[in-house]
Amino acid sequence: MEKLRMTSPDLTAANIDKIAELFPNVITETVEGEGEDKVVKRTIDFDALRQELSDHVVEGPQERYQLNWPGKREAAATANKLIDKTLRPVRGRSVDFDTTQNVVIDGDNLDALKLLQESYLGKVKLIYIDPPYNTGGDFIYDDDYVESVEDFERRSGIRDDEGGRLVANAESNGRFHSDWLSMMYPRLKLARNLLREDGVAFISIDDHEVDSLRKICAEIFGEKNFIAQIIWQKVYAPKSTAQWFSEDHDYVLVFARNKMNWRPRALPRTPEMKARYKNPDGDPRGPWKAADMSARNPYKAGVYPVTTPSGRLIPGPPRGTYWRFSExxxxxxxxxxxxxxxxxxxNSPAVKRFLSEVAEGRTPQTLWTYQEVGHTQDAKKTLLKYVPFEHTENVLNSVKPVELLQRILQLGTDPNSDDIVLDFFSGSGTTAHAVLKQNAEDGGKRRFVAVQMHEPLPTPEPDFDSILGIGLTRIDNVAQELREKPMLTDELDLGYRLLKVDSTNLTDVLRTPDATVQSALTGLADSIKPSRTSEDLLFQVLLDWGLELALPISVEHVEGHEVHLVEEGLALIACFEPAITLDLVRAMAQRAAEQPEGGRVVFRDSAFASDDARINVEQIFREIAPSTEVKTI
Structure with missing residues (x-):
């Protein structure tokens, strides 16, 4: 019986497998370590790979167009580095835990993105992030996994007793740009894996790093998948204190997973646009507006005289132009x-464009004014409406307006589907707020996955003490407001399942012979940490088996044992009790046999009293549910 891996996926090995499929001749082996520690690892002959990708002889490093910075290789390696962590459910702080399709993750977004690699691989329709801007006064994540937490705290000197793993990036730092790029690069690499083939990413940024961000996005997503660089007018009045120019805008970069598979959805027509259509002649086809019949493109058949109903002869189109149609x-x-x-x-002839015949909606433009999508003051007022701050120093100043996020949702998601929206710099929860509000307005079923580190506030509030707490409070209050609105469908999902990045549920039971004593063997029999619950184990199994974290969960008691059913047993049947009976095994096998594709079943490894018991369980499943995958942890 196979054991579940219970670690994040080995992305390096997966990437080597992909390269091997294309270029099997570049696969080689290297030996690491000596003596008993010697390990043979499969790796890539990069000289051979470079030659495969070139039409001339490659003798050494070649100059090429790219963005480079100190630490880029480490940043790329960080994306592939394994982590020994999991996601633990926080049922008490969740809302509608068993049924909601929304997920909030408490933890470092790099860890979270690694843990999501299998469960959400190729499933996310839209990514929106508002990462920390690199202005010198902001903070960025420090991804040092080599040293211990204690060593890191001594080295950085910035972490208090309540602090998160953050480090200041002052302009005096010689790696001002490099540190920021090294923080963003692995996160974007991992995020791209989660996008659907018709998915798209929107990223807010300012002048400090827009050029660098566009270059690393072009490298990660492919330059051919660049869609647009949108200008958002973030303020409604110039700043008189500006030394040179008042900075009135930010940017939103747009990259598709595959440009040929993604198109922005049309935006609703504005009342002003509809008002341009009138019906002065009472045409039964309804309102219309006049469009110029002349055009500048040369068209041989587009030069001819016309006579107006009043009898006036027009010898042809205006000089230098052509009629749009043949005579x-x-x-x-x-x-x-x-x-x-x-x-x-x-008058000269004009074409009647009927409102009923023009394409539904309007084509999006790359200039977004504050009148359409809000400004920073709007965003701050909205935050204050839904989050009861008692200390002004805790109010975030860099939040985005909900209207801006709704515009992005309108362009990048379909209200008639259950599109997944991912924000791994979720901050005060604007993206989640926008998803709830947009679903309420158009009847959509969009789902959100939001990730935010438990970053402490300058002064703890009575009901929350972190930026994550701000976001959860906001989502709760927005949901409550929507529940009180009349005419809203009961199907509107206003809950979320809160999960926390934590250490693995498994203990380290591996010991060398000289470090093992007879009296300690009994304590090493069970590899599960004693503080972990069966629900903790269930979510690590969901991650390991690549199942979505928002699947509905129920618990049944079968033959006196607690059994977890994921998606009513269609996705997974699990029992993590320390001892099981053959009657329970038969009941679970019968349940698995009812599944169309055989189903999946998982037990606790220590639940088997002996090897004979394990063999009996395997035999029962072979007889009753032969197509069922049975594993242990």
Missing amino acids: PKFKEMDADNRIWWGKDGD
């Missing part, structure tokens, strides 16, 4: 009352 087509349209000659029938 036969023009006459056909005129006969169909699709040409407007003016109120008195004496």
